[in-house]
Amino acid sequence: MKRMELLRRLARDNGKKMILLVMDGIGGLPGPDGKTELEAADTPNLDGLAAKSELGLIDMVDAGITPGSGPGHLSLFGYDPLEFSIGRGILEAMGVGALVGPGDVCARGNFCTRSEDDIILDRRAGRIATEKSALVVEKLAAAIREIDGVKVTFYPGKEHRFVVVFSGAGLTEQVADADPQQEGAPMRWADSLGPDGERMAAVANAFIRKVSEVLKGDAPANGCLLRGFSSAPDLPLMGDLYRMRPVAVATYPMYRGLAKLVGMDVVDAGETLDQLFDTVGRLWNDYDYFYVHVKYTDSRGEDGDFDGKRKVVETVDALLPKLLALSPGVLVVTGDHSTPSVMSAHSWHPVPFLLSSPFVRSGDSAAFSERECRIGSGGRMEARKLLGLMLAHAGRLEKYGA
Amino acid sequence: MKRMELLRRLARDNGKKMILLVMDGIGGLPGPDGKTELEAADTPNLDGLAAKSELGLIDMVDAGITPGSGPGHLSLFGYDPLEFSIGRGILEAMGVGALVGPGDVCARGNFCTRSEDDIILDRRAGRIATEKSALVVEKLAAAIREIDGVKVTFYPGKEHRFVVVFSGAGLTEQVADADPQQEGAPMRWADSLGPDGERMAAVANAFIRKVSEVLKGDAPANGCLLRGFSSAPDLPLMGDLYRMRPVAVATYPMYRGLAKLVGMDVVDAGETLDQLFDTVGRLWNDYDYFYVHVKYTDSRGEDGDFDGKRKVVETVDALLPKLLALSPGVLVVTGDHSTPSVMSAHSWHPVPFLLSSPFVRSGDSAAFSERECRIGSGGRMEARKLLGLMLAHAGRLEKYGA
Structure with a gap:
């Protein structure tokens, strides 16, 4: 035993x-x-x-x-x-103070500059200063508290980086990055890596759209990308x-x-x-x-x-x-x-x-x-x-x- | 882990x-x-x-x-x-100084006395002296360097004993002894113990025939038997x-x-x-x-x-x-x-x-x-x-x- x-x-x-x-x-x-x-x-x-x-x-x-x-x-x-x-994703999230509980999924976010028709012009929003980024996070945190019944918690990071934790039922880390990886390319939306990831992918995409809505007109930081979806280890x-x-x-x-x-x-x-x-x-x-x-x-x-x-x-x-x-x-x-x-x-x-x-x-x-x-x-x-x-x-x- | x-x-x-x-x-x-x-x-x-x-x-x-x-x-x-x-076979081979690397197969050899038509007359070639046996090994080592692309290395042992190491692709220890176990009986050739042993058995039998050829006329030591085929452990x-x-x-x-x-x-x-x-x-x-x-x-x-x-x-x-x-x-x-x-x-x-x-x-x-x-x-x-x-x-x- x-x-x-x-x-x-x-x-x-x-x-x-x-x-x-x-x-x-x-x-x-x-x-x-x-x-x-x-x-x-x-x-x-x-x-x-x-x-x-x-x-x-x-x-x-x-x-x-x-x-x-x-x-x-x-x-x-x-x-x-x-x-x-x-896993590394969770550790990085914890490094900026994110608390990721059982069942939660976290992701690393980048603020980015996007066009009206979702072309990603700058994946790092001109590397905006940490202090400015923190204000953007504050604005978002006030505006977005949940997406489709899933609680959303923001944690500011350095420069254009932040962490978001999604808390709710049915979420998994089986989701590919929502990031086109190159500039001048159309947005690549979060995609589920199997049936278990569908809800998280849908919530992530709704979240990204909501961020664009809240930050409309705030270029260079007028959108976001999400990478490294990670759920807490099953301890x-x-x-x-x-x-x-x-x-x-x-x-x-x-x-x-x-x-x-x-x-x-x-x-x-x-x-x-x-x-x-x-x-x-x-x-x-x-x-x-x-x-x-x-x-x-x-x-x-x-x-x-x-x-x-x-x-x-x-x-x-x-x-x-x-x-x-x-x-x-x-x-x-x-x-x-x-x-x-x-x-x-x-x-x-x-x-x-x-x-x-x-x-x-x-x-x-x-x-x-x-x-x-x-x-x-x-x-x-x-x-x-x-x-x-x-x-x-x-x-x-x-x-x-x- | x-x-x-x-x-x-x-x-x-x-x-x-x-x-x-x-x-x-x-x-x-x-x-x-x-x-x-x-x-x-x-x-x-x-x-x-x-x-x-x-x-x-x-x-x-x-x-x-x-x-x-x-x-x-x-x-x-x-x-x-x-x-x-x-395994025991490898340990015994190492005892006479044989180096058996990954993929190699070794076997213990006996010099024997055989008739023209492969009746085994004496399984130990009259227990020839260690010094004489070493000379036989020397003669064989000079004459036989490979069999069908498989490298052959000899190591002398005590009295009629020696060790041979076969080095080449596709060899396994899935081979039964090439030894009739009694005297006056016909040679028992190496037999594969499954499809994986066929190449080693064929090489072993070709080796034994080659030994008989080289030692022709050298009775009492005019042939050999092979036992205990052993491959190196998969470490x-x-x-x-x-x-x-x-x-x-x-x-x-x-x-x-x-x-x-x-x-x-x-x-x-x-x-x-x-x-x-x-x-x-x-x-x-x-x-x-x-x-x-x-x-x-x-x-x-x-x-x-x-x-x-x-x-x-x-x-x-x-x-x-x-x-x-x-x-x-x-x-x-x-x-x-x-x-x-x-x-x-x-x-x-x-x-x-x-x-x-x-x-x-x-x-x-x-x-x-x-x-x-x-x-x-x-x-x-x-x-x-x-x-x-x-x-x-x-x-x-x-x-x-x-």
Whole structure:
């Protein structure tokens, strides 16, 4: 039996709260002084917690495999990252902040310049400025809220680009691009790639006509093209699988989008780390599983900024008491992959984790670091198993077999 | 997705060099003084390297399973040894030094004594001496280079035995033995075991007739029988899979044969350990992946010669600087299985490994031994994952997912 199905059968809702604190790219390598970023950081709160927690290392995908953010997070959320994957179209849409839920279809849009009789004169509407494009999106968003019963949501992008998400029944990604690919050619309308795509193609074409109507006289941006129709991957949803109410407390678009894909509610988490951590307390009674995402550890690692990454860790450490004050049933601190500053990139190295609950076999660890996690009582395991371990420590899994 | 397919998709050629140094049967058990062979050996170079490397243990097949050389090496080369296997016929052929590449078919030959009208009088040609047999093989090799467009290669064996490898298109192992199995009986010609075997059967019979012609008047060895037609297993080749140029630097026939099966070039590596290690430097610019095989650790282990095995380890340690001087991107030192001297046999015990690269999380290990590997930062893993880890440390794998 697959682990996911096993967990689904055993899961029960006892109301216990779980927090998954993800410091993006937290795993590191020794820097100038022979210490990793975690070792170099002054982290009294994490270290104090480590002494009474289970520490270990997780492999996000498999030995030697460097994960992108998608596979890394899918693992943390309990999905086998080699079984489930997220397509490029969806990832690009999420990059501009689009939330694409189950059944939704998104497409990348270009504003274009068209003639009265639908000849495409400029596929990029003169590459209009990002600020101007945002105003066009605003105008459209006010004018077009649905097409034939399908909800339409706009997200502005850079220059002439935007993303549109269609939400409604009967939509699929079986639709070819609505784009003639060359200028001076007649519009090429969205075409279904099979019977399942007919409704989406019809809605897309009606949408494009409506855009032309709203933008009539607004040349150069007086029409649009749509490409890369993509539906959300068919992921079983965390809430249904494990009988809990999961929420994403994250500020960066990509991670909010990933959380949406697995069925989490996505809330406004403010802009600062302070606000991010306060958001958990604010929502404490509304959810059971809190995915809290800190981006900057990865950002500084990617910059090759050892000291910067160390400082972000120290900031998170200083904010940790806000989470501890909530007395969660389970608190896990980990990352979605390693981003050693000395590599300025994601890496394959296993990721440290700390699991705090009243039921841990604490080890001999006096600090939260790669080295201490290597000898910790949590051992080394596949990251996708972490979620089940959290459920167990929260008392949310029944016994298997009599 | 299978790991092999995943690695294939992610592999890129960045020119970085990798060395896999296999000390055959390196894993041991405590001897008279409570130390293993590795612990007893004086190995300043390995120990110095260990202090700044990732150490760990690998399971070649599975817990408790004692591997033969075939499965042990397949694992090291990245193949799942429970999915891929090498048949007896091929292994025996490799034992006399035959190189059997993809598409080739080999067979074991006996010299025999036959009458003019193809009655088999003696199936072993009076068990002629090995030296005489070698001369017969030499005569045949000079006279028979191909049969109907199929290249023929001879390898002498013990007494009346030899091996022949047929290389050409359309050959399969679907052929029954060309051997009457009793003396005084008429020759039994090779018979195809299905339509796919017809060409090989025809070539085999033409070959046997040609042998009789060349050896006419040379009784007792005036003909031959062929048994055990075997084609190389259908292994995906390392070079294709991982975009690299692999080479085997090995002196013993079996290991040269194994390397050939997975698509490595097989070169002359001299006779001594000194020459073996020098060969790597000589070929440094021509290949990316160097499989270097030291046989004697296993030989002494099989002899139950604790001290002899210890001494081989010390000799290898003294030669190690020759490899280090090449500054490989990745150097792994390990074995294909354990051969504890106290058991005088292969064993199931996990095998120590050391991985050196600029991107290791070094552990607290001060020596290369079973005990230090057990607490090393590389942890314990399936041996078949080691190749992917080498590729990762060499920067030869792209990120998985965005």
